[in-house]
Amino acid sequence: MTTTPTEKTANTPEQSGKKDAPLLEVRDLHVEFHTRDGIAKAVNGVNYSVNAGETLAVLGESGSGKSVTAQAVMGILDMPPGAIPKGEILFRGQDMLKMSPEERRKIRGAKIAMIFQDALSALNPVLSVGYQLGEMFRVHQGMSKKDAKAKAIELMDRVRIPAAKERVDDYPHQFSGGMRQRIMIAMALALEPDLIIADEPTTALDVTVQAQVMDLLAELQREFNMGLILITHDLGVVADVADKIAVMYAGRIVETAPVHELYKRPAHPYTRGLLDSIPRLDQKGQELYAIKGLPPNLLRIPTGCAFNPRCPKAQDICRSETPALHQVTEQDGAAMAGRGSACHFWKETIHG
Amino acid sequence: MAETGMKDEALSDVVASDASTTAEVEAVLDAPVERGEPILQVRNLVKHFPLTQGVLFKKQVGAVKAVDGVSFDLYQGETLGIVGESGCGKSTVAKLLMTLETATSGEVFYKGQDITKLSGRALKAVRRNIQMVFQDPYTSLNPRMTVGDIIGEPFDIHPEVAPKGDRRRRVQELLDVVGLNPEYINRYPHQFSGGQRQRIGIARGLALNPEIIICDEPVSALDVSVQAQVINLMEKLQDEFNLSYVFIAHDLSIVRHISDRVGVMYLGKLAEIGTDAEIYDHPTHPYTQALLSAVPVPDPEAREGRERIILTGDVPSPANPPSGCRFRTRCWKAQDKCAEEVPVLAVPEVFAGRSTLAAHESACHFAEEKDVVHAA
Amino acid sequence: MPELNDTATARATATVSPAGTGDVTPEKPKKETSNSLWSNAWRDLRRRPVFIVSAVIILLLLAISAFPGWFTDADPKPGDLTHFLQKPNFSHIGDADWFGYDAQGRSIYARVIYGARASIIVGVVTTAIVTVLGMLIGMIAGYFGGWVDAVLSRLTDIFSGVPILLGSLVILQAFTGRTAWTVSAAIGVLGWTQITRVMRGAVITVKQADYVQAARALGAGSGRILMKHVLPNSLAPVIVVATISLGMYISLEATLSYLGIGIQNGISWGGDISDGSEQIRNALHVLLFPAGFLSVTVLAFIMLGDAVRDALDPKLR
Known part of the structure; x- marks a missing residue:
């Protein structure tokens, strides 16, 4: 699941387990932004990996570094002000950060595609959707205009846009x-990539439409056996589609777990706090639990564990020592597959 | 003479009532309202x-x-x-x-x-x-x-x-x-x-x-x-x-x-209104049911037991809403009646007089209770 | 309903609640004294080198225009052909021959000093006319909308269709004894449209902002909303346009003078630039000094505008 040595052994066998390298692996990634007020450390040593056919949800609040990590993977980070001082991004075992811009460009779009939150601003308003969809084929595969348009219609059909033939010139x-979000998905799918990164794909949509779009995404993922990185702040959306979850806070992964495990038994106080702070739909609760304080300023991340000023369990060690991502074990010491927690007191958190 | 007198009287009446409005309003506004009123x-x-x-002359x-x-x-x-x-x-x-x-x-x-x-x-x-x-x-x-x-x-x-x-x-x-x-x-x-x-x-x-x-x-x-x-x-x-x-x-x-109470709106109208338990645990309007069932619940276990109603299509344009019931274009229960008659927001006849939480105001011709929130 | 001013209760509840958490911000509160937008902007401006430099230049120019006699003893008018196109003598600082002489044997230094007044008056007065007119019309059109906007916008369109140079040329033709004030008025009457458009656009954006809705919800009247919310938030683009056009008006006056339709019987940089351009091949200095003063003046106003705009935006402080 992640690449900390202790974790490697705990890897669950995936369907693509025959291959040595996972589809995408991020190792010790650091990203910083040089601003007028100082250096904002947006990502501080992130490790994660996705296999084909697998859905990894990266969960975090604004400023947690979840989107910046994805932008670094896509190679669409603005540099400067951004910079990657350290880390590796391995796609099928090859470090993309060491590739030439030309090689990266070939991977982007064709092998790794991205879906953005705001489809209206991600699509060019003065070009028809058919043209924009067809562009993928014309640029990457040198298709003729006519063939590209036929392909565009096919794609629109595939993401179930009604009357695709009539609407291709809209x-x-x-x-x-x-519908726009479906077009975004169609665009991402155009070249049948191996990996899709979806950054808050349904946040701007209504609940009833959200469900349609998430279902479509999951279905297409199965069909093409793609890896999917789903970046979101919504614990509900994650519960519905993810296989495994990485929770981010202040540029670090603070907890990793298979989806069911995380909700049942969180091993990090931040995750626990998040779960406790959302009201339930099926019953009327008492006062909500609220994580106190505010997310940290990335220019001045607290020393030790970044969560310590907001943590109910914080001790002196939390203020001085940064916790590593510990392998989480059962009470009897048996390793729990794919689980890690970056908390000095993970045992107390999970086992009470 | 008599006529003008009457006019004057009428006029002064109007003025008097106008003058009193502001003062009256302010007096009324300062009065407390009992809890529950x-x-x-x-x-x-x-x-x-x-x-x-049009730009200058708008039509x-x-x-x-x-x-x-x-x-x-x-x-x-x-x-x-x-x-x-x-x-x-x-x-x-x-x-x-x-x-x-x-x-x-x-x-x-x-x-x-x-x-x-x-x-x-x-x-x-x-x-x-x-x-x-x-x-x-x-x-x-x-x-x-x-x-x-x-x-x-x-x-x-x-x-x-x-x-x-x-x-x-x-x-x-x-x-x-x-x-x-x-x-x-x-x-x-x-x-x-x-x-x-x-x-x-x-x-x-x-x-x-x-x-x-x-x-x-x-x-x-x-x-x-x-x-x-x-x-x-x-x-x-x-x-x-x-x-x-x-x-x-x-x-x-x-x-x-x-x-304490919740109203559900769809295309400019209230579809259903009631106490929180009435709406969430005993919804009778299909739109409310679809809405509730679509909410992603942060609990993978509960998700598997829940029935999910996935609506087709999008919300129609409010500039040109469907006739009759506005939800009928996306409703799985829609019949001819729904296109012809606008359902009123009232306690549906089936539940009228019964002491059940389903007996609350719902604007549906075919209101029916369905719990979509709790895992089966 | 319990009153909020019961300090004891308020404090007690705040400490009990989990909400007392705003204090986590790591920033230390600054020394906070007076707090109006303008006083804060002023305190900020005093610390900006760009502002200080441009303000010093502008103050100097204002002093020159007000009291040219302080800066030179030489008379700018009479020519002495024995000095025909005499080169500058840089060691004679402040003397009549410091910047040399023009084709009529007049002291260029004296002319630059005496010419400042006309240019500054035209620049400042025209900008003032244009800004006041433009902001007023733009604000009314943008804020009230509807037919008011339709009428004012069409009026703006009509005026902006008139080329300023040509228009002011025609207007000024009708006047004899043209002074800096006549020229300013002529340019100002035609030039307000750009600021009107900028202002109208800014006002339309700002009036839809939630904080304007919030003020309305509190019962604020149009006057208050315009002065407290709409105006301060639509000022930035206007300041930029105004300072840039200030330079433009000074050059426009120069052009008019060049065409012989500018200020009469007066001295202005524009007129001298026009004269100097005839000697551009054999005596560059005749052109260089008035043109240099013009450029520095325009630059100073643009820098000032930039600094003021930044200072009025708390986010950039």
């Missing part, structure tokens, strides 16, 4: 929010 | 935004029926939640209740006074008692004013509430009440995080000691860990200052948590 603003 | 009564509220063509070519006949009561001390998807008109309802938009027709009675017809001093007096908390804490505070000026602005507009020398102290108290350091009075909004800014917005809303606060998506722009803080603060303030809330949101879990 412009983005003529589609509803849900 | 309706403080706000909304009757058949309609807001159509005209669609026009109306249609209308966006943002709100199309909405009626409900807000009781003193309660929280009424209003949920719905984008474009259902819930934010327009908020603006109408605040008289920030003029209603096309319909009435909003505040303590028996129709506030949609008020203007000038009388309206200003009403505004002291009905305040609003906005969705986006980044745009609802003037970036060029200090926090002290922002929270103090209500006192500038209504100088009778706090004497000039007292204002700074009052502002600092308000900051304290919403959990901010009173020393931050000279800072600017951009120096605060989203959650802190929302607290500033709440403090501004509280400044005039209002009775009703309209909250339009007050936490949807905030991080999960901060949402709970703000929700808890709002609940605390409600108890402390005896406030009535209209809580407008799209997040069904949060609405259930904070509301």
Whole structure:
């Protein structure tokens, strides 16, 4: 699941386990932004990996570094002000950070595609959707205009846009929010990539449409056996589609777990706090638990564990020593597959 | 002679009643409302935004029926939640209740006074008692004013509430009440995080000691860990200052948590309204059922036992809503009757007179109880 | 309903609640005293080198225009052909021959000093006319909308269709004894449209902002909303346009003088630039000094505008 030595052994066998390297592996990634007020450390040593057919959810609040990590993987980080001082991003075992811009460009779009939150601003308003979809084929595969358009219609059909043939020449603003997000998905799918990174793909959509889009995404993922990195702040969306979850806080992964485990028995006080702070739909609760304080300023991340000023369990060690991602074990010491927690007191958190 | 006399009398009558209106209104507005009595009564509220063509000479070519006949009561001390998807008109309802938009027709009675017809001093007096908390804490505070000026602005507009020398102290108290350091009075909004800014917005809303606060998506722009803080603060303030809330949101879990009663809106109309248990545990309108079943629940176990109703298609345009029942184009139960007859919001006949939680107002011809929230 | 001013209760509740958490911000509160937008902007401006430099230049120019006699003893008018195109003598600082002489044997230094007044008056007065007119019309059109906007916008369109140079040429033709004030008025009457458009756009954006809605919800009247919320938040683009056009108006006056339709019987940089351009091949200095003063003046105003705009935006402080 992650690449800390203790974790490697705990890896669950995946369907693509025959291959040595996972589809995508991020190792000790650091990203910082040089601003007028100082250096903002957005990502501070992130490790994660995704296999084909697997869905990794990266969960975090604004400023947790979840989107920045994805942008670094995609190679769409603005540099400067951004910089990657350290780390590796391995796609099928090859470090993309060491590739030439030309090699990276070939991977981007064709092998790794991205879906953005705001489909309206991600699509060009003055070009028809058919043209934009077809562009992928014309640029990457040198297809003729006519063939590209036929391909575009096929894609729109695949993401179940009704009357694709009639609507292929329509412009983005003529589609509803849900339909536009489908077009984004169609665009990402165009070249049948191995990995899709979806950054808050349904946040801007209504609940009823959200469910449609997430279902579509999951279905297409199965069909093409793609890896999916789902970046979100919504614990509900994650519960629905993810296989495994990485929880980020202040640029670090603070907990990793298979989806069921995380909700049942969180091993980090931050995750626990998040779960306790969302009201339930099926019953009326008492006062909500609220994590006190505010997310840290990335220019001045607290020493030790970044969560310590907000943590109910914080001790002196939390203020002085940064916790590593510990392998989480059962009470009897048996390793729990794929689980890690970056908390000095993970035992107390999970076993009470 | 006699005629002119009568005219004069009639005229003086009018003048007298006019003169008394403002004073009357102010007297009425200061009277307290008992807990559990309706403080706000909304009757058949309609807001159509005209669609026009032409630059200098505008011609109306249609209308966006943002709100199309909405009626409900807000009781003193309660929280009424209003949920719905984008474009259902819930934010327009908020603006109408605040008289920030003029209603096309319909009435909003505040303590028996129709506030949609008020203007000038009388309206200003009403505004002291009905305040609003906005969705986006980044745009609802003037970036060029200090926090002290922002929270103090209500006192500038209504100088009778706090004497000039007292204002700074009052502002600092308000900051304290919403959990901010009173020393931050000279800072600017951009120096605060989203959650802190929302607290500033709440403090501004509280400044005039209002009775009703309209909250339009007050936490949807905030991080999960901060949402709970703000929700808890709002609940605390409600108890402390005896406030009535209209809580407008799209997040069904949060609405259930904070509301006593909930109304579900679809395309400018209320589909269903009732207590939180009635709506969430015993929904009878298919739209409510679909909405509830679509909510992603942060519990993978519960998810597997739940029935999910996935609606097809999108919400139709409010400029051209379907005939009859507005939900019929996406409803799996729709029949000919639904296209012909507009269902009224009332307790459905099947449940009438029965003592079940399903017996609440629902605007569906084929209302039927269905629990979609609890795992089977 | 309990009163908020019961400090004891308020404090007690705040400490009990989990909400008392705003204090986590790591920043230390600054020393906070007066707090109006303008006083804060002023305190900020005093610390900006760009502002200090441009303000010093502008103050100097104002002093020159007000009291040219303080800066030179030489008379700018009479020519002495024995000095025909005499080169500058840089060691004679402040003397008549410091910058050399023009084709009519007049002291260029004296002319630059005496010419400042006309240029500064035209620049400042025209900008003032244009800004006041433009902001007023733009604000009314943008804020009230509807037919008011329709009428004012069409009016703006009509005026902006008139080329300023040509228009002012035609207007000024009708006047004899043209002074800096006549020229300013002529340019100002035609030049307000750009600021009107900028202002109208800014006002339309700002009036939809939630904080304007919030003020309305509090019962604020149009006057208050315009002065406290709309105006301060739509000022930034206007300041930029105004300072840039200030330079433009000074050059426009120069052009008019060059065409012989500018200030009559007076001395202005524009007129001298026009004269100097005839000697551009054999005596560059005749052109260089008035043109240099013009450029520095325009630059100073643009820098000032930049600094003021930044200072008025708390986010950039």
